[in-house]
């Protein structure tokens with residue numbers, strides 16, 4: 001079995017390493033963060049993912065996996081490092097691929113002929129080609145001597161082990177040899193279909209999928225603001241509209257969060273700013289929905305003040321970026337709560353998926369409902385589903401009922 005070196009041991013790289021190790025590969029996991037590496041080598045993890053700890057312990061025990069802070073020689077390198085964004089001056093967010101190139105630089109010292117380099121990080125179009133050019137400059141290897149492929153990740157945090165194995169995947173090499181070799185590798189761990197294409201198309205597939213979701217959520221969010229204006233129940237409206245055989249409107253919420261849908265559309269927009277009005281506008285509509293929600297909450301609080309002569313205690317239910325997970329990256333609910341705290345509102349917060357959040361004390365949702373003057377449901381967690389929406393002090397911003 002070939003030896004695999006995985007760079008980046010986060011939500012994607014660590015479960016991927018463990019799955020390959022469980023399938024008989026010898027896997028070396030690399031992370032530049034020594035604390036993470038030390039923790040992983042003792043069988044502990046820094047991320048919350050069902051079954052991860054047990055599976056990690058088992059591959060450490062049978063020595064099919066070990067973590068390090070620097071790469072060593074291997075047959076295959078998988079890059080799963082972050083690709084965050086930098087806020088640009090023109091209102092467009094630009095992808096930051098520096099960590100990909102740092103990872104590539106680190107492997108350039110150990111790369112040898114016939115290696116296969118697979119990029120899994122979400123990336124702007126052309127990144128696979130650019131890492132090849134970078135390696136060629138450093139080592140002189142051609143794309144026939146060292147193979148390059150892009151294989152985007154589609155897993156859902158919370159269900160990663162199931163989806164890593166069962167999801168269909170798109171795999172695009174710089175050459176057809178590279179595509180075939182990458183498919184051969186993923187075939188060892190995937191039972192879903194593996195679709196071959198070129199690297200550029202595979203890069204665009206990943207960005208297109210998340211832009212599609214963002215645009216569709218933006219439509220639901222825009223409709224929800226109109227409904228509020230004309231005093232219509234948006235959830236009833238969407239339910240009735242979706243009885244049309246070819247209509248499927250998504251649920252509106254407080255915005256869009258997470259590490260993918262809220263970021264990836266900018267990767268296309270920043271590369272093609274003049275031909276992406278729809279993608280950019282959808283991003284802005286979804287960002288605006290969060291601001292709209294903050295203003296709405298403030299208005300409701302002001303009306304309470306006018307009627308009662310005192311400021312209300314605001315109960316906020318949910319902190320994470322979507323229901324039933326512990327991930328707060330790019331979370332609209334978190335942004336709303338930060339804004340309210342900044343404006344000196346007194347809050348009581350419930351988040352059933354977190355034990356604590358920074359300095360803020362978290363409460364059981366029933367206590368929040370009982371003690372707060374006004375309650376805002378920001379995330380549709382399963383725990384909140386039993387809350388009676390006919391209670392006048394409860395405002396549902398995520399269609400939980």
Ligand SMILES: NC(=O)c1ccc[n+]([C@@H]2O[C@H](COP(=O)([O-])OP(=O)(O)OC[C@H]3O[C@@H](n4cnc5c(N)ncnc54)[C@H](O)[C@@H]3O)[C@@H](O)[C@H]2O)c1
Nearest residue numbers: 008009010011012031032080081082083102103121122153
């Ligand atoms: N998390 C998801 O659900 C998800 C889904 C699909 C795609 N992706 C994409 O996968 C990529 C990785 O995301 P993630 O959520 O796993 O990130 P993460 O932040 O959880 O983990 C990335 C890890 O990479 C390490 N790292 C940074 N630079 C490094 C380097 N030069 N060498 C070795 N390690 C390095 C960091 O220390 C960190 O531990 C991103 O491009 C992301 O957009 C993520």
